[in-house]
Structures are given as C-alpha cells and as structure tokens.
Amino acid sequence: MTGGALVVGASQAGVQLAVSLRRAGYRGPVTLVGAENHPPYQRPPLSKAFLTGKADATTLHLRTPEFYREHGIDLVTGERVTHLEVDADGAGRARTAGGRTLPFDRLALATGARPRRLEVPGAHLDGVLHLRDLDSATRLRQRLTAGATLVVVGGGFIGLETAAVASALGAKVTVVEAAGRAMSRVVAPAVSAFFQEAHARRGVEVRLGAAVAEFLGGQGRITGVALADGTVLPAETVVVGIGVVPRTDLATDLDLACDGGVLVDACGRTSRPSIVAAGDCVAAPHPTRPGQRIRLESVPAAIAQARAAGATLAGQPQPNQEVPWFWSDQFDLKLQMAGLTDGYDRHVLRGDPGDERFSVLYYRSGSFVAIHSVNAPADYVAGRAALARGASIPPEPAADPTRSLRSLITPTAAVPAAQ
Amino acid sequence: MPRVTFLGPSGVARAVEARTGDSLMAVAVRNGIPGIVGECGGNASCATCHVYVDDAFQSRVGPPNDVEEDLLDLGVSDRRESSRLACQIALTEELDGLVVHTADERL
Numbered sequence: 401m402t403g404g405a406l407v408v409g410a411s412q413a414g415v416q417l418a419v420s421l422r423r424a425g426y427r428g429p430v431t432l433v434g435a436e437n438h439p440p441y442q443r444p445p446l447s448k449a450f451l452t453g454k455a456d457a458t459t460l461h462l463r464t465p466e467f468y469r470e471h472g473i474d475l476v477t478g479e480r481v482t483h484l485e486v487d488a489d490g491a492g493r494a495r496t497a498g499g500r501t502l503p504f505d506r507l508a509l510a511t512g513a514r515p516r517r518l519e520v521p522g523a524h525l526d527g528v529l530h531l532r533d534l535d536s537a538t539r540l541r542q543r544l545t546a547g548a549t550l551v552v553v554g555g556g557f558i559g560l561e562t563a564a565v566a567s568a569l570g571a572k573v574t575v576v577e578a579a580g581r582a583m584s585r586v587v588a589p590a591v592s593a594f595f596q597e598a599h600a601r602r603g604v605e606v607r608l609g610a611a612v613a614e615f616l617g618g619q620g621r622i623t624g625v626a627l628a629d630g631t632v633l634p635a636e637t638v639v640v641g642i643g644v645v646p647r648t649d650l651a652t653d654l655d656l657a658c659d660g661g662v663l664v665d666a667c668g669r670t671s672r673p674s675i676v677a678a679g680d681c682v683a684a685p686h687p688t689r690p691g692q693r694i695r696l697e698s699v700p701a702a703i704a705q706a707r708a709a710g711a712t713l714a715g716q717p718q719p720n721q722e723v724p725w726f727w728s729d730q731f732d733l734k735l736q737m738a739g740l741t742d743g744y745d746r747h748v749l750r751g752d753p754g755d756e757r758f759s760v761l762y763y764r765s766g767s768f769v770a771i772h773s774v775n776a777p778a779d780y781v782a783g784r785a786a787l788a789r790g791a792s793i794p795p796e797p798a799a800d801p802t803r804s805l806r807s808l809i810t811p812t813a814a815v816p817a818a819q
Numbered sequence: 820m821p822r823v824t825f826l827g828p829s830g831v832a833r834a835v836e837a838r839t840g841d842s843l844m845a846v847a848v849r850n851g852i853p854g855i856v857g858e859c860g861g862n863a864s865c866a867t868c869h870v871y872v873d874d875a876f877q878s879r880v881g882p883p884n885d886v887e888e889d890l891l892d893l894g895v896s897d898r899r900e901s902s903r904l905a906c907q908i909a910l911t912e913e914l915d916g917l918v919v920h921t922a923d924e925r926l
Contacts, residue, residue: 419851423853442860444860445860459841459845461849462848462849463848463849463850463851464849464850464851466850467849467850467851470851471851699858699859699860700858700859700865703856703858725864725865727859727862727864729862734862736864777863777864777886777889777890778885778886778889780864781866781886781889781890781892781893781894782889782893784893784894785893785894806889806892806893
C-alpha cells in the first residue's frame with residue numbers, strides 16, 4: 401500500500417508525531433487528521449493568557465500553514481475519525497464522520513482526552529461549560545466580564561487557573577472542590593494550603609469538601625449551584641474542571657490493550673506494536689516505578705512521548721526518558737513542578753509560603769523524586785536538573801533557603817528515609 | 820515586521836517574518852525551526868528554545884534575566900556567552916535583521 405502514515409489527532413502530540421516522523425527520515429506521505437475546525441494550537445494558554453484576552457487564537461497556532469506544506473504533512477481538520485480498519489501488517493483505512501476515507505500503511509493514535517462530565521441534574525443547562533478546546537475557551541471568555549458570577553467546580557489546575565483569570569477580570573468567583581484540599585492528587589498539603597489561602601487573599605472563595613448536588617436553572621439557563629449540604633451558590637456561569645477521560649474508543653475498537661489509557665511501552669508501541677500512540681490518550685510506563693503505568697496529561701509528556709512514537713513509527717524505536725514536568729500559572733503565582741510525587745513518604749519545605757516564594761522537595765524510600773516551586777524558578781531548575789541526572793538533593797540542607805539548591809545536587813541517589 | 824534569520828549548526832539559514840511583540844521562540848516554533856521546541860509556551864520553564872545571539876546583535880538584545888540564567892546554566896548542553904532563551908526575547912523594529920544561531924537539533 402502507499403497510504404503512508406496516518407496520525408489520528410491533531411493537537412500537541414499529533415503534530416509532534418508527524419514532525420518526528422519526518423525528522424527520523426520517514427519519506428512516505430504523512431496525514432494528520434483532527435476533529436476540530438482549527439489548525440493545531442496550544443492548549444495551555446486556554447486557561448491562562450488566552451482567557452484573559454492577552455493572546456488571540458492565531459498566536460496559539462503550533463505551526464504555520466507553510467510548515468505543514470514544506471514538511472509534506474497533509475493537515476486534515478474538521479474530520480473526526482470514527483472507524484479504523486487495520487490488517488495484520490498495520491496497514492488499513494480510516495473513515496471519518498464527514499465520510500472521508502484515509503488509507504494508511506502505518507498508524508499513530510494521538511486522540512487526546514475529553515473533559516469528565518459531572519453527572520448531576522441540570523448538567524446540560526446553558527452556561528455550564530467545560531474548558532478543553534479553543535471553542536469552549538472562546539465561549540467562556542465572552543462570559544468573564546466584571547461583576548459576572550462564576551462557580552468553578554473542581555480545585556485542580558484547570559479550575560484554579562480559570563478562577564484566577566476570572567477573578568482578575570473582576571468576576572465574583574467561588575471554587576467548589578469535593579476533596580478536602582485543592583490539587584490533592586498532585587501536590588503536598590502545604591502546597592494545597594498555600595494556594596487555597598492565596599486564592600482567598602485575592603478574593604476567590606474556595607469551598608473544600610463540598611459536593612455538587614444539582615445545577616439549578618430557569619428557562620434552560622444556569623442560575624445557581626446547589627451543594628450537598630443545602631447551600632445554594634448563585635451562578636451565571638459554571639465551569640466544570642474535574643479532570644479528563646482519555647479518548648480510547650478507536651483503540652478499543654482495534655482491541656488494543658487499554659487500562660486508564662491506551663497502554664504503550666517507552667517507545668510508544670501499543671499492544672499491537674505496529675501501531676503507536678502518544679499524548680493524553682496513553683498510559684505509559686512510570687518513569688521511576690517499574691511495572692506501573694501512568695497517564696501524565698501534560699504538554700511536555702505529549703511532546704516527549706510523540707517524539708519517541710514518531711521515531712518508532714519511522715522504524716527507529718527510541719525510548720522516552722524525559723523527567724515529567726508541569727507548570728501552572730495562577731494570578732502572579734508560578735507553580736513549576738518536576739518529577740512525580742506519587743507514593744512520596746517524606747517532604748521538605750524550603751522557604752516561607754507567607755512570602756509567596758517557596759519550594760517543596762519530595763522523597764520516596766530515601767530517593768529524591770520531585771520538586772514543586774512557587775515563584776522560585778531557580779529551585780525548580782535545580783531540582784529538575786538533579787532528577788534528569790538521576791542525582792539527589794539531601795533534604796536537611798535543602799530546607800535552608802539561604803543555601804543554593806543547585807550547590808546541593810549530589811550524584812548519590814539515596815538519602816536516608818524518614819524514621 | 821522585523822525579519823529574523825536562524826542559522827542552523829550545519830550552516831543552513833532560514834529567514835522569517837515576525838510580528839512586532841512576538842517572542843523569538845514563538846516565531847521559531849510556528850515556522851518549525853529545528854532545535855527550538857518551546858515546550859512550556861514561553862513560561863521560562865524548560866530551556867528548549869536555546870539560541871546563540873549573533874555577535875553583531877548581542878548589545879541590542881541584551882543579557883539573560885535571572886531566571887533565564889539558571890535555566891541556561893543547568894538546562895542546556897553547551898552554554899556560551901551569547902546564549903539566550905528565545906522565549907525571553909521580544910521582537911521589536913529595533914531588532915529587524917536579527918541573526919541567531921540554533922543549538923542541537925532535537926527530534
């Protein structure tokens with residue numbers, strides 16, 4: 401067959417996959433097909449600069465039209481792939497909702513994730529929004545005017561970033577989080593507490609341990625949010641930011657192994673090794689916990705995975721070895737994170753959260769595994785460099801903010817575990 | 820519309836048009852300049868937009884800021900006097916004709 405390579409999903413991972421195929425020397429046709437009606441764009445600014453109005457849609461584009469042309473990448477937008485047929489050699493054809501047929505002889509999946517819905521009465525009322533793509537961000541932006549009343553459901557990154565932007569634009573904002581603290585899946589309690597207080601200081605009301613019972617409306621439009629304890633919060637707009645669900649439908653149809661995402665190895669190969677996958681739709685090997693898989697949901701992970709998968713699809717398998725890293729901007733607070741905190745058994749606070757400038761270092765079984773820095777980029781950079789080198793930073797001296805973290809990087813991997 | 824030229828390690832030159840106010844990183848990424856990734860979108864978090872500013876432009880472009888210093892020191896493989904992060908360089912009419920050299924070409 402002469403169908404070339406088909407990349408399903410035209411966002412950060414899909415674009416990088418197509419680019420990495422070319423960079424690895426693949427010379428056949430490359431088709432990049434995406435469901436949205438926009439050329440591929442950056443998503444992180446949708447809850448940050450784009451939402452404030454500082455960036456317009458054209459500044460979000462990942463590549464120019466000329467780039468795709470020059471690199472022989474046939475970009476197909478506005479076409480959702482609904483069906484895939486793949487033969488034993490990995491060749492086949494895709495059919496789209498718009499009726500197009502796209503043949504291929506190698507296939508990559510970068511189908512991403514969809515926002516998790518909150519299944520409560522009133523979830524379909526006008527004014528209940530999710531923030532995931534450019535269209536939803538544009539709709540939300542129009543509603544974030546001074547004096548608007550916004551309830552954000554979910555105290556994770558998307559929820560808190562949205563709350564920060566809305567509040568800065570003059571909206572009255574309440575964040576409703578079901579867990580006992582914000583960003584609880586990722587950060588230490590000290591970091592949660594800091595962000596809860598920082599939001600409160602800037603006028604955002606944060607309600608913890610609060611479950612949504614119902615969205616209330618009149619004439620089809622949202623008017624308020626009823627909590628399980630009976631409280632009713634008035635709302636003209638609701639943003640639901642309670643995480644995402646990987647889009648694994650196509651992978652499941654192909655009988656690819658999925659478990660909280662399409663399972664891939666470090667080179668991006670699925671359970672049918674001729675098919676690769678990358679980005680928010682995959683569960684990839686955990687970088688430091690052998691045998692475990694993790695879905696990372698971040699731009700850096702999407703790029704690193706897609707680089708590996710693209711090279712693999714071009715016939716040059718290449719494992720992804722990047723240390724995971726993330727960032728979140730909330731008001732003037734820059735949270736930078738490197739490494740993964742899951743399973744940490746010790747953490748060290750460096751600096752005073754009261755100064756709005758501090759870091760937390762995380763350790764597991766004596767190994768340095770992650771750092772979170774707030775307005776302390778030098779700490780973050782040092783921590784990330786240590787993790788990338790497989791080095792450590794001993795906890796006791798790290799707690800002293802007058803000592804430079806980079807001077808404490810030590811090649812020995814282990815430090816004593818907490819007693 | 821300032822014009823910028825990117826020179827690759829193998830000597831390949833690529834001249835592109837920028838909009839005033841664009842960051843050098845954004846211009847490079849949109850045009851797919853090899854070696855400039857800009858993973859963090861200009862957040863000074865990643866050091867994947869490392870460039871060397873051509874000698875003739877160093878005084879006009881200026882030195883790295885503090886955060887950038889740390890990223891360059893710890894985050895790039897071949898730091899030099901002329902190293903900058905492209906995301907921290909805002910393009911102005913004054914920088915029309917800017918020439919920068921790109922570093923290694925990561926896939």
